[in-house]
Amino acid sequence: xxxxxxxxxxxxxxxxxxxxxxxxxxxxxxxxxxxxxxxxxxxxxxxxxxxxxxxxxxxxxxxxxxxxxxxxxxxxxxxxxxxxxxxxxxxxxxxxxxxxxxxxxxxxxxxxxxxxxxxxxxxxxxxxxxxxxxxxxxxxxxxxxxxxxxxxxxxxxxxxxxxxxxxxxxxxxxxxxxxxxxxxxxxxxxxxxxxxxxxxxxxxxxxxxxxxxxxxxxxxxxxxxxxxxxxxxxxxxxxxxxxxxxxxxxxxxxxxxx
Amino acid sequence: xxxxxxxxxxxxxxxxxxxxxxxxxxxxxxxxxxxxxxxxxxxxxxxxxxxxxxxxxxxxxxxxxxxxxxxxxxxxxxxxxxxxxxxxxxxxxxxxxxxxxxxxxxxxxxxxxxxxxxxxxxxxxxxxxxxxxxxxxxxxxxxxxxxxxxxxxxxxxxxxxxxxxxxxxxxxxxxxxxxxxxxxxxxxxxxxxxxxxxxxxxxxxxxxxxxxxxxxxxxxxxxxxxxxxxxxxxxxxxxxxxxxxxxxxxxxxxxxxxxxxxxxxxxxxxxxxxxxxxxxxxxxxxxxxxxxxxxxxxxxxxxxxxxxxxxxxxxxxxxxxxxxxxxxxxxxxxxxxxxxxxxxxxxxxxxxxxxxxxxxxxxxxxxxxxxxxxxxxxxxxxxxxxxxxxxxxxxxxxxxxxxxxxxxxxxxxxxxxxxxxxxxxxxxxxxxxxxxxxxxxxxxxxxxxxxxxxxxxxxxxxxxxxxxxxxxxxxxxxxxxxxxxxxxxxxxxxxxxxxxxxxxxxxxxxxxxxxxxxxxxxxx
Numbered sequence: 001x002x003x004x005x006x007x008x009x010x011x012x013x014x015x016x017x018x019x020x021x022x023x024x025x026x027x028x029x030x031x032x033x034x035x036x037x038x039x040x041x042x043x044x045x046x047x048x049x050x051x052x053x054x055x056x057x058x059x060x061x062x063x064x065x066x067x068x069x070x071x072x073x074x075x076x077x078x079x080x081x082x083x084x085x086x087x088x089x090x091x092x093x094x095x096x097x098x099x100x101x102x103x104x105x106x107x108x109x110x111x112x113x114x115x116x117x118x119x120x121x122x123x124x125x126x127x128x129x130x131x132x133x134x135x136x137x138x139x140x141x142x143x144x145x146x147x148x149x150x151x152x153x154x155x156x157x158x159x160x161x162x163x164x165x166x167x168x169x170x171x172x173x174x175x176x177x178x179x180x181x182x183x184x185x186x187x188x189x190x191x192x193x194x195x196x197x198x199x200x201x202x203x204x205x206x207x208x209x210x211x212x213x214x215x216x217x218x219x220x221x222x223x224x225x226x227x228x229x230x231x232x233x234x235x236x237x238x239x240x241x242x243x244x245x246x247x248x249x250x251x252x253x254x255x256x257x258x
Numbered sequence: 259x260x261x262x263x264x265x266x267x268x269x270x271x272x273x274x275x276x277x278x279x280x281x282x283x284x285x286x287x288x289x290x291x292x293x294x295x296x297x298x299x300x301x302x303x304x305x306x307x308x309x310x311x312x313x314x315x316x317x318x319x320x321x322x323x324x325x326x327x328x329x330x331x332x333x334x335x336x337x338x339x340x341x342x343x344x345x346x347x348x349x350x351x352x353x354x355x356x357x358x359x360x361x362x363x364x365x366x367x368x369x370x371x372x373x374x375x376x377x378x379x380x381x382x383x384x385x386x387x388x389x390x391x392x393x394x395x396x397x398x399x400x401x402x403x404x405x406x407x408x409x410x411x412x413x414x415x416x417x418x419x420x421x422x423x424x425x426x427x428x429x430x431x432x433x434x435x436x437x438x439x440x441x442x443x444x445x446x447x448x449x450x451x452x453x454x455x456x457x458x459x460x461x462x463x464x465x466x467x468x469x470x471x472x473x474x475x476x477x478x479x480x481x482x483x484x485x486x487x488x489x490x491x492x493x494x495x496x497x498x499x500x501x502x503x504x505x506x507x508x509x510x511x512x513x514x515x516x517x518x519x520x521x522x523x524x525x526x527x528x529x530x531x532x533x534x535x536x537x538x539x540x541x542x543x544x545x546x547x548x549x550x551x552x553x554x555x556x557x558x559x560x561x562x563x564x565x566x567x568x569x570x571x572x573x574x575x576x577x578x579x580x581x582x583x584x585x586x587x588x589x590x591x592x593x594x595x596x597x598x599x600x601x602x603x604x605x606x607x608x609x610x611x612x613x614x615x616x617x618x619x620x621x622x623x624x625x626x627x628x629x630x631x632x633x634x635x636x637x638x639x640x641x642x643x644x645x646x647x648x649x650x651x652x653x654x655x656x657x658x659x660x661x662x663x664x665x666x667x668x669x670x671x672x673x674x675x676x677x678x679x680x681x682x683x684x685x686x687x688x689x690x691x692x693x694x695x696x697x698x699x700x701x702x703x704x705x706x707x708x709x710x711x712x713x714x715x716x717x718x719x720x721x722x723x724x725x726x727x728x729x730x731x732x733x734x735x736x737x738x739x740x741x742x743x744x745x746x747x748x749x750x751x752x753x754x755x756x757x758x759x760x761x762x763x764x765x766x767x768x769x770x771x772x773x774x775x776x777x778x779x780x781x782x
Contacts, residue, residue, distance in 0.1 A: 064408050083414030090412040096405035100427050109423065113413035159413075 009193035010075025012038040018069035029220040030056045043196040045206035045213045053221030086114030088163040089156035095148040097140040104136045107155045114159045126154040146177035164196040215247040272618040294477035302478035317460040320376045324383020325444035332388040336395035351535040357389035358757035362719040363750045365454035366738035379451030386447030391436030398432025434498030441490030558747040566744040587729035591718040594653025602661025623663040649721045656717035661706040668702025704768035711761045
């Protein structure tokens with residue numbers, strides 16, 4: 001039985017994790033084998049060439065996909081067990097706001113899905129926090145891409161998850177908006193104790209908002225680089241950025257020559 | 259506001275031209291007692307207003323009850339198919355076979371079961387409306403970004419939560435579209451139900467007026483039925499828009515199925531589902547008759563039909579009669595089907611060359627597609643005689659308007675970027691039509707061709723029943739009145755199986771073609 005602490009601030013252990021898909025009689029290996037431990041309370045960025053399988057890895061951790069081989073343990077529990085008590089929240093690239101609900105209702109939906117009681121004060125508080133108080137009763141169609149992601153992040157946070165899985169949450173917004181979001185939002189989700197995984201294809205984003213960057217090779221996704229130490233000075237950041245860049249370039253070359 | 263008025267001008271003009279043509283035709287053919295012009299129709303309606311409106315109210319009531327029941331059934335079936343994917347093919351198959359039951363025969367049998375009253379009208383209205391809603395919902399319940407469903411699952415919730423929080427509301431545009439198509443169909447079902455010997459209602463008046471060669475009255479009833487159906491169509495369109503449910507991107511589209519591993523596996527799979535479907539239908543048939551405790555005098559069981567067609571001493575004679583009349587019907591249904599389909603699609607293509615005319619035609623085609631053509635069968639037979647031409651024209655007209663409306667809609671969906679691409683090379687209109695707009699229209703053509711199969715049989719057999727006295731429609735009417743129920747049930751089975759198989763054939767062909775030309779247009 002894992003301790004309550006492990007729930008509040010879980011580490012994630014992937015053991016011999018593999019995922020293959022079948023399509024049109026062909027078998028495509030998307031992930032692995034991967035052996036990795038994501039430390040409790042840390043923010044880890046997962047980067048790699050697009051389509052490399054890093055999103056599949058995130059979905060495996062979220063319990064949205066079943067592993068073909070191997071296992072995922074979150075604070076000693078399976079992903080499905082964690083989702084059942086709403087211990088994690090997933091931010092989707094397309095925000096995944098339901099178009100017939102207002103921002104407020106979309107945020108409140110997470111409480112409903114998590115079988116928690118209504119908590120209007122908390123919903124309003126989070127909407128304020130992400131800077132959407134004027135748009136609380138607006139439907140998603142009338143919001144900009146950046147506003148939609150803000151609403152989605154508010155929805156993620158309302159259930160106070162101990163594990164936050166972000167799948168290129170700012171992938172679909174323009175560069176300027178992305179910079180703004182990266183300035184405002186990480187401070188909100190980086191609560192002490194929350195373990196965060198962020199899939200991104202932006203090296204700058206990865207290095208700036210996380211404690212650790214892991215670089216993946218393309219299909220199947222395997223770990224080809226693991227970097228830490230960018231929380232210090234700007235020069236340390238730049239050094240890590242250069243290392244991540246060259247690891248990524250090597251992974252990309254592998255894609256081109258294979 | 260002026261913009262909206264300006265936009266309505268082409269439609270109004272087309273409508274006025276249509277009315278003028280109608281009046282002219284009536285004036286020219288005066289003395290033939292075939293056409294009644296708009297003025298005569300109006301006069302007849304005013305003269306018999308109390309009776310007509312009271313009857314319309316009765317028909318409307320049956321249609322509404324049947325509509326509600328049919329759509330509720332569609333929602334339940336689609337939800338089951340969604341919740342238990344294994345049974346989806348089976349449910350779809352059974353639903354199709356029931357949809358293909360010939361009203362001309364089920365009507366009289368329901369009349370025997372229910373006696374007087376509005377039972378048959380309600381059941382036929384429900385049967386006429388449920389299948390299109392079922393098809394729309396089947397697609398609608400799955401048409402959403404995968405992330406919406408992942409969101410529900412990421413909180414550890416299952417399929418029921420998916421349906422409650424996401425699928426039910428996401429399918430709303432498809433549901434209202436299904437209701438929209440179903441509203442005129444329910445009215446048609448109720449009227450056909452009344453043809454079978456109800457005491458009151460618009461259908462009763464229609465049969466009476468036709469038998470009495472009351473041309474003005476026949477036209478007046480058809481016009482009233484058409485108006486009420488069009489109102490129903492418009493009402494649900496308005497409801498859909500009010501609920502914020504825009505028209506869904508694809509309607510009645512073919513389903514995309516998982517690619518089977520091999521050809522042999524595909525064959526085994528198909529043979530297996532076909533056998534399962536056959537057994538299920540037979541079991542349902544037998545079960546329904548026994549549970550309801552219906553007398554085997556009029557409620558024949560599978561073994562009765564088998565004996566009648568195979569083991570009885572007179573079986574070969576029975577088969578010969580059935581086959582003869584079926585070929586008679588088929589020889590008129592098939593040309594009518596082709597003509598209706600080709601004219602509908604052809605006119606849509608021509609109208610694309612004249613976008614302004616197309617803009618005027620679309621609302622009218624949509625309005626006319628909602629006209630219960632079958633209820634105008636007596637008119638067309640009056641106009642064209644009891645020969646082959648009359649039946650062919652009825653079938654063609656029944657199919658023409660839905661096809662035209664669907665194709666005009668489909669063609670409007672050609673992506674603007676593709677049109678811009680053709681314009682940037684100054685391509686000729688014909689090039690644009692052949693390479694961009696006809697491919698964009700293909701899903702609409704095929705959906706129409708598929709849905710037209712049962713409609714073609716319905717209109718042909720109704721025409722034969724009410725007017726021409728030939729073919730399997732007439733055979734069914736005759737055997738219903740002489741209580742030769744074994745023959746009647748054999749005819750029902752033959753027609754339902756034929757229509758279902760032809761529908762399946764079009765569906766198969768549709769999937770093949772669309773997989774190549776418009777794979778993105780296949781529903782999930």
